[in-house]
Amino acid sequence: MTTDLGMPTVASDPHGHLRGTEPFPVAAHRALADTQLRQNLGHATRTIRAKRAAVVGEVDDWEELRRAGECVKADVMARLPELLEQLEASVTARGGVVHWARDAEEANRIVVGLVRETGSDEVVKVKSMATQETGLNEALGAAGIAALETDLAELIVQLSDDKPSHFLVPAIHRNRSEIRDIFLREMPDVDPDLTDEPRRLAMAARAHLRRKFLSARVGISGVNFAVADTGTISVVESEGNGRMCLTLPDTLITVMGVEKVVPTWSDLEVFLQLLPRSSTGERMNPYTSSWSGVTPGDGPQTFHLVLLDNGRSNVLASPDGRQALHCIRCSACLNVCPVYERTGGHAYGSIYPGPIGAVLSPQLTGIDGPDDVNASLPYASSLCGACFDACPVRIDIPHLLVQQRAAAVEAHGRPTAQDLAMRAAAAAMASPGRFSLTERVVKLGRLLSRSGRIRSVPGPGAAAWFGARDMPEPPAETFREWWGRRERS
Amino acid sequence: MSAREEVLARLRAARDVGGSTVPDVPRDYHRTGVHAPGSAAAVERLTETLTDYRATVHRVGDLDGVPAAIAAVLAGSSSVVAPPGLPGEWLGEVTATVRRDDPPLSVADLDRLDAVVTGAAVAIADTGTFVLDALAPDQGRRAISLVPDHHVCVIRAADVVSSVPEALARLAPDGPLTFVSGPSATSDIELDRVEGVHGPRRLDVVLIVPPRA
Amino acid sequence: MRIALVATCLGDAMFPQAPRATVLLLERLGHEVVFPADQTCCGQMHVNTGYLDLALPLVRHHVDVFSGAADVVVAPSGSCVGCVRHQHAMVARRGGDEKLAQAAEDLAGRTYELSELLVDVLGVTDVGAYYPHRVTYHPTCHSLRMLRVGDKPLRLLREVRGLTLTELPDAEVCCGFGGTFAVKNAETSTAMLADKMANVLSTHAEVCTAGDTSCLMHIGGGLSRLRSGVRTVHLAEILASTTEGAPA
The missing domain is CATH 3.40.50.10420 (NagB/RpiA/CoA transferase-like)
Structure with missing residues (x-):
């Protein structure tokens, strides 16, 4: 028998049931506007969250059981x-x-x-x-x-x-x-x-x-x-x-x-x-x-x-990512996820929706370049951490989401607008001198202010924020300016 | 290369890359329950949890009380199936026609019967569960407790444990096992539980609880 | 005690009142606060958006600046402390820098969110504050589920003279900020914000407080857009307020 295969590439393609046809924000746009869907999901997830909390509360060794479940699954991966x-x-x-x-x-x-x-x-x-x-x-x-x-x-x-x-x-x-x-x-x-x-x-x-x-x-x-x-x-x-x-x-x-x-x-x-x-x-x-x-x-x-x-063998090869294979498909992470509750499962494209789906699907399929819709799934989370608390086998989903975001970034062929913005931000934060310069630029935002608030800003990405939120005007004096003034006096 | 060899080779390679350190599994959860097996408290809790999930519990003080209890819950039935090893005297007062599953009845026959009476291998007080072992003569093959719409299960206090680990320790998975917790139910409509789908819609439990010595 | 302050990049540039209040509060309690002027940003945004390589120099810079600054480090931000405590070493190890990872772990063990510092390290819940307002408290996700601060902020608030604390319904649900999530999935974020604002408004509080300027920027940005008349104030500002008034 031959065993010197090395790692396979993506096990199967196409992954029609593990990959949708549009990125999460596009699919979510439709779901969020479906008021009946929103009400159905809100009602069902509220119901099940209350039921789960009540019966989990009855078990005084719940955390010990979670740790045992986590370790049994880790053992399975090590000896699969x-x-x-x-x-x-x-x-x-x-x-x-x-x-x-x-x-x-x-x-x-x-x-x-x-x-x-x-x-x-x-x-x-x-x-x-x-x-x-x-x-x-x-x-x-x-x-x-x-x-x-x-x-x-x-x-x-x-x-x-x-x-x-x-x-x-x-x-x-x-x-x-x-x-x-x-x-x-x-x-x-x-x-x-x-x-x-x-x-x-x-x-x-x-x-x-x-x-x-x-x-x-x-x-x-x-x-x-x-x-x-x-x-x-x-x-x-x-x-x-x-x-x-x-x-x-x-x-x-x-x-x-x-x-x-x-x-x-x-x-x-x-x-x-x-x-x-x-x-x-x-x-x-x-x-x-x-x-x-x-x-x-x-x-x-x-x-x-x-x-x-x-595709499971691909997931197994990742020391942290393989935790996604610990999943026992209970769906508790879906039911507690504030994103899932509002968009529903179809927005994820894959048949594995919700927080666990957002880390499992892109690992099973691999992320195939910057336009792969599964690259949008790890971003379909505010990293609020409710999924980890609910997970009966303690899968560190927030960590895996960050890891899959890194995988999505690595799949960018040429720099995206987001890449450039992140590089600029990193450069601005790289030294105290550059950071002070950045603060002076930020302060120019005061010119956009009316009555102490900024209601819109030109530029890509800004519309997404200012569609529903204001921003206070930048302060006349930054913290480090205040500190410096105090030190001198 | 066969699919078997290829999948195993991939998994071995992946496992070695991802890590092959076998962790110690902490077993510091409760392996014995809060109430002793067969204790009055365990039986009391089982009664609560069974009832909570819409099973009806009938208590009798000893084996002599079983026939009347079974007859009472089967009062509206005209036919009933029993596994080959169910004690005959348990069905002594039943007015319905009793069919023994020996030789095995066809599915069509079972579908025409109103009820089934079985024993149980073990019951779990924490969860309101009893377990049917298909290899046990008083529990019988799986179909007989599935197709009729009314299940009567006789449970001895001595077979009542508090916790899931205690129950599994008493069970051998050699033959088919069925864990039953209440009548058939679904949570598929708005994630709320309603009883009565494909399995038996009515579940009666006869609990044999001897008076405390 | 000598305490080094992480002002946080957002606090320094946009919400200086929070780090200022932290300084004034700790000094009022008799401690010495130092501000290492070379500090910039902990790198949380880069880590949480998946730019772990870009985050590595930021992590290194943070560890360099703070390792020798003081025995104890404080930040008025649950998410920045969460990043320091749970992500810095991971970023360093991923970048192949084990020495940095160990230094980051050492620093993480001495870095506290404000309510942790007050209650666990300094052993105080009554900081002598006076704040005559009706207040509701939003427990931010990272302080709650990454740092497990539990009810420490509430214990501090309950001791504030003049303050009426109202319970926020569904308090533990995320406000929808999530850093770049609020931009990359702006509509879902807005849907979450709508529910958070509805809950805040249902309390009839004048002030919504929390331990993180970023979540408050989000909730406050929505409340302002609705002209709701409810303002957001950092926990440090409330705790720093006295009968003399709010901190300058």
């Missing part, structure tokens, strides 16, 4: 190849079949081939970020295989031909009455008197999917945790759609990003405490399923596990 080989051996020993995929296209090709072997032209799916990332549904569709999303929010997105905007609740941007309208329009057998009461909407989803579950021959899932030493796969969910997909079909195909492996079964004692409280703000989610390979007489008798790289 070996743990994956161990996982492969454990799953195989228990009757599963393990496949490896270099990139999204290869993963999709493997899954399409496996479904074709069953002769089925329909699959039921549990919500999975990995298969959103690979665009599996489109690949299945192109092969004549219908993929039915069964998670309620994913179903809403699929029925309305929309895109997911959140890890946990892909339809977080929709409110109850919009969901009702989508169901009335797109569900063939729906009760025409359907109201927008959430319980009635959930019942409508149950009725819509029931027959499909009971007759499904192939299920497709993602993974929350895969235990290397026992080959146990764990899927965390709420509605029971996961149990249906994992239990009733003859064939189960599970796609996982390689970083989802954990060393031992007992490591789940940490994550099964951290994840539900951070995610849905529940002490425990309604259903968590785990299985190891194939169990005679129970559940699918054919089990395939597809291990996906798709």
Whole structure:
């Protein structure tokens, strides 16, 4: 076997689901103007923040659990190849079949081939970020295989031909009455008197999917945790759609990003405490399923596990950046992010939105020159740090944002206007003499003042500030002038 | 080169560049719960957390109380499925037709049944969770506790622990496990929880709590 | 105690009242303040915009100027102290200068934000201030989540004679400044500012205070544009005020 490959370049291109088509500020402009979206997001994120705070407050060893979670994940990164080989051996020993995929296209090709072997032209799916990332549904569709999303929010997105905007609740941007309208329009057998009461909407989803579950021959899932030493796969969910997909079909195909492996079964004692409280703000989610390979007489008798790289090896090579692979997709950082709350997930372009998406997406794709829209993602944050405090595995997202900003700057081919401004500022700050000169220039700003305030300034960038904010006039005397005057007297 | 070899080679190279120092994992979180397993306080907390997530809890003082409790919660049902190893006497007072999952019932059969009665491997007081072990004869394969719309679960006080770590220590992941916390629910509409989606919409728990000696 | 002052570039050039008040307050409490005149900027803007290479000479300059200046260093800015404490060594190491990184770590261990200096180092919460106004306090993100100053500023404010403190709703949410964020993502920043201003106005305070001139420039800039009649005042200015009046 050859191992002297050196580092690969970006694993797969195009990264259609990891990269949008316009920079964040452009997409955010539209989202910010959508008042219904703003209200929906504000309501949902406020609700979940309160729920999360309440159930996290019940746990007096929360910080100890966070540190344990952080270190288990760091351990996984340090031993990732070996743990994956161990996982492969454990799953195989228990009757599963393990496949490896270099990139999204290869993963999709493997899954399409496996479904074709069953002769089925329909699959039921549990919500999975990995298969959103690979665009599996489109690949299945192109092969004549219908993929039915069964998670309620994913179903809403699929029925309305929309895109997911959140890890946990892909339809977080929709409110109850919009969901009702989508169901009335797109569900063939729906009760025409359907109201927008959430319980009635959930019942409508149950009725819509029931027959499909009971007759499904192939299920497709993602993974929350895969235990290397026992080959146990764990899927965390709420509605029971996961149990249906994992239990009733003859064939189960599970796609996982390689970083989802954990060393031992007992490591789940940490994550099964951290994840539900951070995610849905529940002490425990309604259903968590785990299985190891194939169990005679129970559940699918054919089990395939597809291990996906798709850029993860690039992320692993960064000593700090690899923390982004620690993410357990709880979405707490989205829910507390003041930027996400106002723009929603679509503005990020990638299927991984929010603070973690802003550091994960550009690392998975790499930043391809100054015009790469993913280079705008690390700047979609005020660096307020709320994400770190909420992160159940203590990913230092603010630090990673700064690091990815540095990566974005490094990708500038020729100097941009921002580069020139930053160089000028650095030069102005380089020595006390130059800084004093700068202060004298700043003082000229007093000429623009009316009643002590400046309401606009010519020049690029200024309009962005002065659109909504004034500036005080520069002082007649700087601090160092005052200090000097005092020293002399 | 196969995909397996290439992915592993990439990951090895990346891991070596990014760092291969294995950290010590601090395990100073609580590995034992606030209440002793099987204690009155643990059972009390379990009752609270189960109820909080819309399960209905029925307490009985000993095994002799189980048949009447099960019969009472199944009063409106006409058919019920039981795993092969569920004690027969538990279903002694049930008026509904009892189907044993032995030989295994088809999914279509299960869909026609009103309810399921199972035991549980362990219950977690902190979170309002019980765990079904598909290899345990009184819990049975996963489909039987999934397809019927009403689940009745019998839990012994001795199987109640406080915390998640205590529960996992009692479980072996050899066969399929299902952690259940309340009836099926969703948070997908405006991130608020509503009960009743694809899994059983009604959940009754019969707790066997012997009087304190 | 001999204390070296980081005036901060923004404080020096645009908001001299904050470093001035810091000097007058500390002197009133009996301490000697020195102002190393060679200081320029800690480099926070460059670091946080991703220009770590350009930040390196600024970090080096800051460490050179302050390392020998005094045993203790203070800045009336949570974000500048945050940069010194959590980013300077990182910038130095990334630039391959381990010696500078260690010197930066040493300096960071002796550098305090004003409320930290007063409460933790000098052990004082009642600084003898008098400020007869209705005030609400915005805990800036970096003081709150980078420095973990907690309720120290509030403990100082509660001891100020004449001051009525009103609680700011959603106080811990960012005002939307974020340095160059306010320009690069101006619309999102404005949306955050709108909510912060609404919360400030809901308190009916005359004054919104904080420990960072940059966040106050942002909030104050919005409040002024709305002609809201609410002004922003740095925490140091309130603490420096006495029955003799506000500091000159």
